[in-house]
Amino acid sequence: MKLAGQTVVITGSSSGIGAEAARKLARLGATVCLLARREDQLAEVRESIEAEGGVAHTYAVDLSDPDAADTVAKQLLAEHPRIDGLINNAGRSIRRPILDSVDRAHDYERTMAINYFGAVRLTLALVPRFVEQGHGHVVISSSMSTQVPIPLFSAYLASKAALESFTRSLTAELGHKGITSTVVYFPMVRTEMSTATHIYQAMPMLSANKAANWLVKAIVDKPTRVTSFAGTMGELGMAALPGVVTKASQPLFRRMDKSLAKRVKD
Numbered sequence: 187m188k189l190a191g192q193t194v195v196i197t198g199s200s201s202g203i204g205a206e207a208a209r210k211l212a213r214l215g216a217t218v219c220l221l222a223r224r225e226d227q228l229a230e231v232r233e234s235i236e237a238e239g240g241v242a243h244t245y246a247v248d249l250s251d252p253d254a255a256d257t258v259a260k261q262l263l264a265e266h267p268r269i270d271g272l273i274n275n276a277g278r279s280i281r282r283p284i285l286d287s288v289d290r291a292h293d294y295e296r297t298m299a300i301n302y303f304g305a306v307r308l309t310l311a312l313v314p315r316f317v318e319q320g321h322g323h324v325v326i327s328s329s330m331s332t333q334v335p336i337p338l339f340s341a342y343l344a345s346k347a348a349l350e351s352f353t354r355s356l357t358a359e360l361g362h363k364g365i366t367s368t369v370v371y372f373p374m375v376r377t378e379m380s381t382a383t384h385i386y387q388a389m390p391m392l393s394a395n396k397a398a399n400w401l402v403k404a405i406v407d408k409p410t411r412v413t414s415f416a417g418t419m420g421e422l423g424m425a426a427l428p429g430v431v432t433k434a435s436q437p438l439f440r441r442m443d444k445s446l447a448k449r450v451k452d
């Protein structure tokens with residue numbers, strides 16, 4: 187029970203990686219606060235935690251709505267005298283070519299609304315509590331695709347890169363007050379989000395269960411980052427040969443998409 191006595195807020199915990207991570211954190215003794223829009227799914231996750239003897243509280247909220255995010259933050263602070271960790275995991279992805287997005291600036295706004303502003307708003311609301319306690323750990327669910335540039339996800343990846351930068355600033359600026367942070371760079375994970383793209387059914391992916399272990403590691407060990415070997419190699423490639431790696435991305439991904447489409451058809 188490594189996390190006994192601790193309270194962890196986890197957004198996007200009605201499904202996928204967030205729901206699995208919430209169950210695992212509760213098994214380690216943490217009281218988990220589950221945030222997402224779908225009330226029924228949140229209740230199912232809470233009930234599964236309670237059935238194993240854990241403690242979970244649910245908050246149905248649209249975090250892309252600034253007023254709703256402020257309200258839920260106040261509620262969390264009022265109901266939990268101690269908050270040890272915040273996992274900014276709620277997110278949405280959009281896969282769309284830039285040339286199909288020229289009249290769709292709202293795609294960029296709506297990914298920022300949940301992936302960036304929703305997370306920032308909640309974090310800012312909890313920071314004074316973290317400072318008062320002398321500790322607080324902020325984790326974000328980001329993507330390996332911010333380590334190596336890939337095509338078709340410009341709105342999504344820009345919002346994740348912005349959140350990474352904000353999250354690193356927390357430690358850089360407030361580390362001496364006990365505020366720490368972890369950026370988790372997930373590869374592809376089989377969840378509702380990734381299976382929305384038909385051809386990705388044929389792609390080998392991490393299970394949500396395994397991916398959730400990355401969030402648990404982030405909360406328990408508090409490393410600066412959790413990443414994969416491929417992600418680190420991608421970053422080294424970008425540092426050494428940025429032009430070559432960036433140009434290679436498009437033909438490589440076009441080939442991969444063709445091969446996935448063929449495998450889905452077969």
Ligand SMILES: NC(=O)c1ccc[n+]([C@@H]2O[C@H](COP(=O)([O-])OP(=O)(O)OC[C@H]3O[C@@H](n4cnc5c(N)ncnc54)[C@H](OP(=O)(O)O)[C@@H]3O)[C@@H](O)[C@H]2O)c1
Pocket residue numbers: 197198199200201202203204221222223224225227247248249250251274275276277278279300327328329330371372373374375376377378379380
């Ligand atoms: N799957 C992957 O391949 C992959 C790869 C890299 C990073 N990630 C990141 O991992 C995180 C979890 O994604 P997932 O793969 O587990 O997908 P998922 O099952 O679709 O989970 C997304 C979660 O975010 C919540 N959410 C979305 N919009 C929200 C809003 N406006 N307000 C509050 N909650 C909201 C969803 O709940 P409601 O719909 O109930 O609101 C859901 O619980 C995301 O940040 C994603 O970007 C995923």
